[in-house]
Amino acid sequence: MNKPPLTLYLAAPRGFCAGVDRAIKIVEMAIEKWGAPVYVRHEIVHNKFVVDSLRDLGAVFVEELDECPDDRPVIFSAHGVPKAVPAAAAKREMIYVDATCPLVSKVHIEAQRHADNGLQMIMIGHAGHPETVGTMGQLPDGEVLLVETVEDVATVQVRNPEQLAFVTQTTLSVDDTIDIVAALNARFPKIVGPHKEDICYATTNRQESVKAIAPKCDAILVVGAPNSSNSKRLVEVGARAGCAYSQLVQRATDIDWRAIDGIKTMGITAGASAPEVLINEVIDAFRDKYDVTVELVETAKENVEFKVPRVLREPA
Incomplete structure (x- = not known):
């Protein structure tokens, strides 16, 4: 049986940003340096696949510092924490590593x-x-x-x-x-704004790439988590930019095939905490059902890299 043709517009940049990449690396390096378990206050990044993978390595995810023992390292998530959190960790003489995005x-x-x-x-x-x-x-x-x-x-x-x-x-x-x-x-005419916009380069770039593909697409899928702010914003941007069907999926098993029956063009992007393996999984799911032609639509190049904290670069 012949598969129907489908043009798949793959947005770039998409997926991991430098802050997410750094945060994941911090957890992996902490486990390597201090052994398991290493505690992480809040999901390190908003992605179940990433969190589960780190849990398998020996990360223990908690919501509050009082769930952590004094004698094991704790990592603060990429989203940042109130000042009271590192202050409380220091008071308890805990080893802590701040993975807040720079x-x-x-x-x-x-x-x-x-x-x-x-x-x-x-x-x-x-x-x-x-x-x-x-x-x-x-x-x-x-x-x-x-x-x-x-x-x-x-x-x-x-x-x-x-x-x-x-x-x-x-x-x-x-x-x-x-x-x-x-x-x-x-x-408030005298209000003072940031010297440079606070919305990060990765958020801006991913939204611009969705705007570029949306007018060409019958549907757009954003690979990301339901608690990921930047992923949900990509869904909204896709809808506003002219794509009638713009949806969030955590992975390929979430695709609603009936809702997109008969499409000729599909856009795919991913939030800043979604790994490329999940994007490839979605593309493979479309290859199973369609004769897929992939077109990359790249609107910016990213070469940002953030160093991990010094404590992880020093020998144990």
Whole structure:
């Protein structure tokens, strides 16, 4: 039986970013240096496949520091943690390694600098997301106010409208954030913004590549986790950019074949914490059912690399 033809547009860049790559490497190197178990506070990155693979090597994932014993190393996730967490680990004389993405750390430093200058902070982000919790936790309660939407900007209660600064979560939709920033500037003309946009290069690049493929595609699949902010934003970007069917899948077994029956063109991308092995698994699933022609659509090249902390580069 002849397979129907399908053109598969593969977005690039896609998948792992430098911060995720570094965080995974930190867990692997920690297990190599100190042996198992090594504790990790929160999922190191938002991807079940990655977390399960590290668990098999000897990582133990917990939600809070009080679930960790004093005598085993603990790693803080790539999303960052409130200042109180490393302070508590130091008080308990624990070995800890901070796997916070350097681009998230940059936002933390920025928030502290503004606070030192007497400015109250507004954070554009998603309530409850670990990165937002970590960034807001760099400063005392009440010093960082959260806005999620343009509507929130109209109602946020500030201490002094002339002494404000804002930062953003690194994994937001670029287009949504532009509107929120415009609303902040309109309501608070003296608000101070970042020297350089907080949304990270990887988030921006992946969203641009989805915009490039969306108009050509009958459907788009984003390989990523349901708790991954940047992956969910890619789904939204695909839909807004003109693709009627834009969906998130964790892996090939999640594909709803009935929903995409009859398609001629398919776009595939992946969030920043999704490994290439899962992307290849999805492509292979399409090869089983279609006569696939793959076209790479590359909108940027990435060559960013972040060093792991010195403690892991030194001999045990």
